[in-house]
Amino acid sequence: MIIAIIVLVIILALLWWAHGEGVPVFLYHEVRKDSGTHPLLLESEMSYLASKKAKSFNFTTAKNYIDMHGKLPRNSVIITLDDGYEDNYSKAYPIFKKHNISATIFVNSGFVGKKAEFLTYEQMREMHPLIDVQTHTRYHNKNFSSLKLIGVIGIFGELKNGVDDIYGISREVGFPILEYGGEITHRKLSISSAFFIQFKKYFDENLSDLTEKEILERGQGFVNERADDICIESDEMWKKRVAEAYLCNRRDLEKGSGQQIEHLAWPWGYYNKKTHQWLKESGVVGFATCIRGTNSRKLNFEWIRRNSIQNANMKKFKFRYFICKNLILGWIYEKLSTKNAKWEIKE
Numbered sequence: 001m002i003i004a005i006i007v008l009v010i011i012l013a014l015l016w017w018a019h020g021e022g023v024p025v026f027l028y029h030e031v032r033k034d035s036g037t038h039p040l041l042l043e044s045e046m047s048y049l050a051s052k053k054a055k056s057f058n059f060t061t062a063k064n065y066i067d068m069h070g071k072l073p074r075n076s077v078i079i080t081l082d083d084g085y086e087d088n089y090s091k092a093y094p095i096f097k098k099h100n101i102s103a104t105i106f107v108n109s110g111f112v113g114k115k116a117e118f119l120t121y122e123q124m125r126e127m128h129p130l131i132d133v134q135t136h137t138r139y140h141n142k143n144f145s146s147l148k149l150i151g152v153i154g155i156f157g158e159l160k161n162g163v164d165d166i167y168g169i170s171r172e173v174g175f176p177i178l179e180y181g182g183e184i185t186h187r188k189l190s191i192s193s194a195f196f197i198q199f200k201k202y203f204d205e206n207l208s209d210l211t212e213k214e215i216l217e218r219g220q221g222f223v224n225e226r227a228d229d230i231c232i233e234s235d236e237m238w239k240k241r242v243a244e245a246y247l248c249n250r251r252d253l254e255k256g257s258g259q260q261i262e263h264l265a266w267p268w269g270y271y272n273k274k275t276h277q278w279l280k281e282s283g284v285v286g287f288a289t290c291i292r293g294t295n296s297r298k299l300n301f302e303w304i305r306r307n308s309i310q311n312a313n314m315k316k317f318k319f320r321y322f323i324c325k326n327l328i329l330g331w332i333y334e335k336l337s338t339k340n341a342k343w344e345i346k347e
């Protein structure tokens with residue numbers, strides 16, 4: 001009995017100590033009425049953080065603070081927004097400013113100034129230093145990464161965002177869908193447009209009346225026979241592509257925003273050990289993941305856990321904040337979170 005009480009007291013003491021030792025990092029995308037986070041919800045969430053006297057940092061200020069003091073103060077929080085939508089300026093920034101809350105926006109530099117729904121460099125400069133920008137790769141693209149046939153356009157299988165130029169020509173019903181992944185985390189296949197057109201012809205003539213299973217089997221045979229025409233990137237080429245893409249991206253973002261770029265958020269939440277190493281060699285210091293859970297006040301920059309609160313309500317937000325503020329509860333939350341399971345790319 002006495003032992004049980006002692007154990008309970010120790011557990012409670014540890015939990016008490018751990019409260020405020022965790023650094024929750026939250027992840028948003030769009031802030032607008034029709035998708036992402038509603039501005040009124042963001043306002044309530046930020047006002048809640050302000051009422052809790054949370055000390056907010058962005059990646060730049062967090063890094064500087066840790067370099068000077070060794071770790072962030074207790075009760076710290078980091079807000080991040082991915083993709084760099086224009087509403088981050090027009091809707092979210094006024095809220096951050098009102099509550100004096102810092103945030104980091106991970107931007108796809110390829111869209112800046114080209115698509116109206118994304119931020120401009122002028123806006124980035126205006127929001128700085130309360131809000132800093134960091135990189136989220138150039139185009140947030142996907143590429144075909146293996147010869148495995150997983151579907152056919154218009155028939156079955158999904159191929160949605162980030163695939164604008166995956167075929168090099170406009171997409172048509174009957175084009176093959178091969179296994180795909182993120183532009184930096186996955187090996188890239190170079191496939192000529194002629195191959196897709198040939199596949200479509202083969203599909204129209206031989207496969208269109210078959211079942212999904214039969215289409216996959218015979219379609220795969222067709223792909224394999226032409227494998228010699230498809231160039232599969234070697235590790236060396238892949239490494240070079242990743243490094244060059246990052247360096248170009250950094251150069252453009254630094255020139256446009258006037259800020260130092262050294263942190264990256266993995267696009268699509270994909271992660272790859274090899275790419276991680278290559279990016280480190282190219283100068284990336286901080287890596288924002290989509291792994292749920294919390295961070296210690298020293299922040300392991302190679303592995304920043306983030307909690308997406310897209311589509312969350314106030315109750316969920318408060319709950320996640322409470323859990324992730326606590327180093328022990330946040331750790332348990334990470335272990336229990338099933339969404340973390342599909343994180344790493346096995347290659």
Ligand SMILES: [Zn+2]
Nearest residue numbers: 082083267268
């Ligand atoms: Zn993204």
